[in-house]
Amino acid sequence: MRSLRARVFLTVAVVLAVATALSGLLSRRATLVEERQMQFGRLRPGPDLAALSATIQEAFVLGGWPQVRGVLLSHAGDAGRLLAVDAGGRPAGASDTELAAADVPRATADGGLTVVSRSAGTVARLEFAGVPVLPVRDAGGREAGRVYVLPPGEGPAPHLVQPLVPAWLVTTIGTALVALLVTFALSGRILRPVSNLTDAARRMREGNLDVRVVPEGDDEIARLARAFNDMAERLAQTERLKRQMVGDIAHELRSPVTNLRCGLESIQDGLAVADAARIDALHGDTLLLQRLIGDLQDLALAESGGLTLHLDAVDVAAIAHRAIGDEPPRASLHVDAGAAVVRADAVRLEQMLRNLLTNARRHTPPDGAIALRAERRGPFVRLSVTDTGCGIAPEHLPHVFDRFYRVDGSRDRSTGGAGLGLAIVRRFAEAHGGAASASSDGPGRGATFAIDLPAA
Numbered sequence: 533m534r535s536l537r538a539r540v541f542l543t544v545a546v547v548l549a550v551a552t553a554l555s556g557l558l559s560r561r562a563t564l565v566e567e568r569q570m571q572f573g574r575l576r577p578g579p580d581l582a583a584l585s586a587t588i589q590e591a592f593v594l595g596g597w598p599q600v601r602g603v604l605l606s607h608a609g610d611a612g613r614l615l616a617v618d619a620g621g622r623p624a625g626a627s628d629t630e631l632a633a634a635d636v637p638r639a640t641a642d643g644g645l646t647v648v649s650r651s652a653g654t655v656a657r658l659e660f661a662g663v664p665v666l667p668v669r670d671a672g673g674r675e676a677g678r679v680y681v682l683p684p685g686e687g688p689a690p691h692l693v694q695p696l697v698p699a700w701l702v703t704t705i706g707t708a709l710v711a712l713l714v715t716f717a718l719s720g721r722i723l724r725p726v727s728n729l730t731d732a733a734r735r736m737r738e739g740n741l742d743v744r745v746v747p748e749g750d751d752e753i754a755r756l757a758r759a760f761n762d763m764a765e766r767l768a769q770t771e772r773l774k775r776q777m778v779g780d781i782a783h784e785l786r787s788p789v790t791n792l793r794c795g796l797e798s799i800q801d802g803l804a805v806a807d808a809a810r811i812d813a814l815h816g817d818t819l820l821l822q823r824l825i826g827d828l829q830d831l832a833l834a835e836s837g838g839l840t841l842h843l844d845a846v847d848v849a850a851i852a853h854r855a856i857g858d859e860p861p862r863a864s865l866h867v868d869a870g871a872a873v874v875r876a877d878a879v880r881l882e883q884m885l886r887n888l889l890t891n892a893r894r895h896t897p898p899d900g901a902i903a904l905r906a907e908r909r910g911p912f913v914r915l916s917v918t919d920t921g922c923g924i925a926p927e928h929l930p931h932v933f934d935r936f937y938r939v940d941g942s943r944d945r946s947t948g949g950a951g952l953g954l955a956i957v958r959r960f961a962e963a964h965g966g967a968a969s970a971s972s973d974g975p976g977r978g979a980t981f982a983i984d985l986p987a988a
Contacts, residue, residue, distance in 0.1 A: 544719065548711040555707075581681065585666040588616075588679055592668050597677075600668065601625035601632075604679070613682040615647070616668070624677055631682075641665060645680050725753045729760055741768040773935075780936035780951065784824055788817040827952040830883075831935065834959030841877040841963060845988040848872055848906045848913065855885035856904065863889055863902035863917070870908035873988040874915075880960050881985070887953035888917040888981050895979070896921035909984060912966060916982035924972035924979050932970050933958040957983060 584607060591599040597618065604614045608627035616625040617639045626632040634649035645660040666679040728745050735743045744764060747757040795814045798804040833839040849867050856863050874881070885904070892902045900920040907914050924932060931937045936951035958968040961983040972979040 544715045545712050549708055552708040588666060588668060593671055597624040612684045615680045618677040725757060741771055788820045791817045827956060831956050831959060834963050839963050843875055843877055845873050846876045846878045846881055848874055851878060851882050852904055855882050855889055861902055863904045865904050867906040868908055871906040871913040874913045874985045875988045876964055876985050884957045884960050884983055887957050891953055892917050892919040911987060912984040913987045914982050914984050916980055918980040920978040923975045923977045925975055929970055933968060
């Protein structure tokens with residue numbers, strides 16, 4: 533019973549079976565009471581009824597109701613079924629035991645009669661009108677009771693051929709079978725989306741990250757399908773980024789490692805002299821590798837949540853001056869009064885500002901201008917670096933903070949960087965509880981990069 537469909541079907545089937553059985557039993561109990569309205573035309577007593585009446589009267593005078601019961605039993609079937617009722621309306625005798633055990637709620641002198649009998653768990657109620665009545669009188673001429681002559685073959689419990697399987701049981705079983713078939717069909721339809729999700733998950737496990745399911749409706753399973761599609765899209769995007777990152781890292785490491793290898797092999801083979809210029813070039817490639825590895829490590833820590841921050845009240849102006857340094861072109865600095873202090877890690881804040889300023893200098897001509905500004909934005913302080921450089925096209929703005937992303941794909945490492953600086957800025961800003969953003973009016977119109985950090 534590992535299948536969800538089987539479990540749902542079994543649960544619903546048990547509930548339906550119990551409900552149907554109880555319904556069938558209650559219906560059977562309710563239908564055990566049978567009411568039949570029977571009307572008979574008034575029958576005129578003939579000579580036989582007159583003789584029977586005289587015999588009954590004589591028996592009553594001689595021996596009372598016990599004597600009358602013997603007469604009724606001896607005339608059973610001759611003139612119909614006979615039922616004697618005393619003056620109090622109680623059965624006093626009958627031509628058969630079934631009538632003798634019946635109750636008589638109503639017995640009138642004009643032939644109205646109600647007979648209720650119980651036999652084999654069946655309650656039968658018959659209503660008669662115009663039944664021949666034979667009065668029974670005592671020795672003083674007072675009416676002591678009546679004898680009702682019922683039509684032959686009619687009685688509280690007619691003789692019926694009982695089927696091998698009762699009708700109520702057949703109805704109950706048929707209802708249960710129909711309910712089970714409907715439940716099986718509906719369970720298949722309800723659980724089909726779950727089966728589709730299971731199949732999609734299996735295909736995704738096998739490596740097909742492009743698999744999607746089609747949501748049907750807006751119920752819980754449809755919402756689960758949409759969540760699955762979102763998850764699949766995220767996984768596919770993550771997988772693409774991972775592959776791209778591996779390729780980008782390999783590309784970034786290949787050039788400096790190749791330079792180091794070629795330089796060292798040329799020195800070993802005597803093709804080059806290990807002079808100061810050659811050593812400085814090899815040292816530069818080593819520093820580039822170290823910086824790239826450090827950036828990758830910082831980015832990995834920030835993305836995994838393992839980055840340790842020492843948050844404190846930091847003087848924005850002091851950190852900004854250290855980040856600007858003496859490298860031309862120098863950036864102008866303006867700090868608003870309400871933005872002088874932020875709650876941040878001083879080392880990481882300086883690293884973020886250095887990355888933004890380095891990016892601005894890389895894309896700003898020598899005669900251009902760079903401005904660093906700090907201003908209050910509600911509970912945050914916005915630190916923005918604005919340049920008058922080459923600008924950014926609108927289609928590139930959403931991706932400038934992605935790792936290894938370059939607006940100009942033709943740029944090499946010397947002019948375009950490794951593509952990690954802005955990604956580090958965004959991750960560090962988010963780790964501080966803030967955010968990073970970029971804006972530009974278009975190519976040739978400069979750009980602005982900003983980080984929002986909590987104010988102290």
